[in-house]
Amino acid sequence: MSQAALQTIKDYHQQTKHQPGRYARSPGYMDWANQPLPYRLYEGAPQIPLPLLQQTKDLPYSALFQRVEKKAESISIASIASMLELSLGLSAWKEYQGSEWALRINPSSGNLHPTECYLLLPEVDQQAAASVHYNPYVHLLEQRATIPDDAAQSLKKMDGFPLMLSSIAWREAWKYGERAYRYCQHDLGHALAALNIACNLNGWQIQVLPNISDEKAESVFALAQSNGVQAETEFADCVCWVSRTTPDLVAIDQWFDRLPKLNYAHSANQLSKVHIDWPTIHQVFSSSHQERLTLTPAKKTSVIDPDTNSLCTANAETLIRQRRSAQSYDQASSHLPLNTFLHNLQKTLPGNTIPFSVLPFEAQLDLVLFVHNVQGLESGLYIWVRNEAHLPLLKAQMDSDFEWTEVIKQQPLYLLQSGNLRRIATAVSCQQDIAGESAFSLAMLANFAAPLEKSPSCYPTLYWESGLIGQVLYLQAEAFGLRGTGIGCFFDDQVHQLLGLKDDQWQSLYHFTVGKAIDDVRIASKPAYFHLK
Known part of the structure; x- marks a missing residue:
């Protein structure tokens, strides 16, 4: 393993953290005239038309x-x-x-x-x-x-x-x-x-x-x-x-x-006329993708699910x-019963075959939950431990004043601290109201330093795991009349301070929130492929 690659990744991760009053470096404005095309094209390549589904898969x-x-x-x-x-x-x-x-x-x-x-x-x-x-x-x-x-x-x-x-x-x-x-x-x-x-x-x-x-x-x-x-x-x-x-x-x-x-003859289209160079992105891609994937195989997790x-x-x-991703939530209508909330969390456990079988490695992410309005559960800060091996590590490294009360027998949900955390959830998610006006929001907390010591290739796979969890939460929200939103802007270290974490053993990688969406009636909708007809 290259120590230089590992250091590049750690430096990148620290450098790109948002802080209150100092966000990670970005252009600072929206150059709409130069927005990249969202579609890659290979000009002149033979085309193979694909049929659209005519009947719903029942x-x-x-x-x-x-x-x-x-x-x-x-x-x-x-x-x-x-x-x-x-x-x-x-x-x-x-x-x-x-x-x-x-x-x-x-x-x-x-x-x-x-x-x-x-x-x-x-x-x-x-x-x-x-x-x-x-x-x-x-x-x-x-x-x-x-x-x-x-x-x-x-x-x-x-x-x-x-x-x-x-x-x-x-x-x-x-x-x-x-x-x-x-x-x-x-x-x-x-x-x-x-x-x-x-x-x-x-x-x-x-x-x-x-x-x-x-x-x-x-x-x-x-x-x-x-x-x-x-x-x-x-x-x-x-x-x-x-x-x-x-x-x-x-x-x-x-x-x-x-x-x-293979003999490739066709070039890809150019997406923008003007570019801003971000060398650190190329460096972290190179460092994190230089080795083959070397994570521990997944363990089966037993779940109790209706x-x-x-x-x-x-x-x-x-x-x-x-x-869809919600843009805002109706706080009064953003609630769900405990059994639905628990069912949603159970679907994020790696023991469920889909979608985690695509990445058959040991779970490295646990969910820190800001519970705002779950009927049958007091508001507060919770953690859903997706990998049982993480439980003693988290208890040892997080705030010693946390309660660690087991909420339901045989379910890895623990109450850390009771109370109304809407303002705190909003604050650590870059002051975005969607994190505090929902039924619940969460931070995906990764076992960070230990996997990276095994291989720099673990850095992207931690994010892949966060995306797998996010997709489950999106679909679960839709299934029960709610809507989810992935949150990429958050104050990394403020989350860690809230949890009492003092080093890089654990890092927050992705936030998510679920509630009752407020639809913008000014925006009209059209079918997905209307432009082909």
Whole structure:
């Protein structure tokens, strides 16, 4: 392990913390005329149209979190299209005073969408085996290179295909400056969760491949070759395997090792005319992605959870499509009963198959909860311990005055301090009212220093885990008539001080809030792909 890489990551993390009166470095203004295009295009590449779903997949709410009991769909253009539409595709258009913008199934910081998706597909429906890029704006695949016959035949036999996710940091840096790397990574986690859920609706599985290095991925998909603008560098984040059956990971690794260099001929579009350079973002990408993923395998966590389908009658696809981020909450209407609150938390435990199976590593994040209005539970500061091994560590390192009262037997929910924390929740979330006017808000607290000592590659995966949790909370909120909002702006060290943490053993990585949304009636909505009709 490179100590220099580890130090770069720690320096970056400290440097990009928001503080009251001193926010992390950013442009400081919104250069709307130079906003990056939110869609990557490969000009001149052959296009493979993808069909839109004509009928709703009639699968219950439980399919969001549990393996579906159905025969796996065959790998075809239609099933690939379904997977992409219900994970990375558009969900709606919004219009206000002559301006239009698209929303997507996968949420993103500031709706800026740094995540791009690439696939190596076998021959399907008379389409040659090829390296392709997904364009969500027009819902099609751009064929960037063909796969040689020998490699294509081997891929066909494995009954699956690789899928690579990358980040264009400039899309986030345009608005958020140096903190953009953080947002790229938890957006990546949201995308992984959305993909796992969409794969499950097809009866498929998806898993991050830990042995495919980012250097190998960038080479296979020719990211550097096709993207000529240095400021718009596209970084390979992870390669996944999508499969109809349990994959043979050894055979997959061997297939990648034998894969010859592909012939890429098409260049990517330029997203902005003018750029601001943020060298620290390139440095932290390089430092955190230089090693293969080396985390401890996940442990099964037993959960006590009621029959899920009896709690929500909406089907899975409806909830996926209607997910939105709330901009404000009605404090009086933002409440939920204890059993629903507990059910929501249980879905974040790693023992639940979906979406955490996409990243089969040991849970490193616990949830510090600001409970404002949960019926049957007193207001106060709580913690939901997702990894039971963390409990003694947290007790030893957090404020010694905390109560640590077990709220419900056999559930890892502990009361730390009772009282009205609305003002404190708002204050530590950059004074954003949504954190205090909701039913509850939370900070995702990561076991930080210990994983990083094992490998710098753990830095992005901590954020990926936060995105997985965030996607669960988004969908759970929708299922019970509420709405969630991810919060990327918070005062890191003020959260740590509130908890009595004095070093970097634990770090807050992502905030989230859930309540009854106030809809802005001035904003009109249009269907996701109305522009194609």
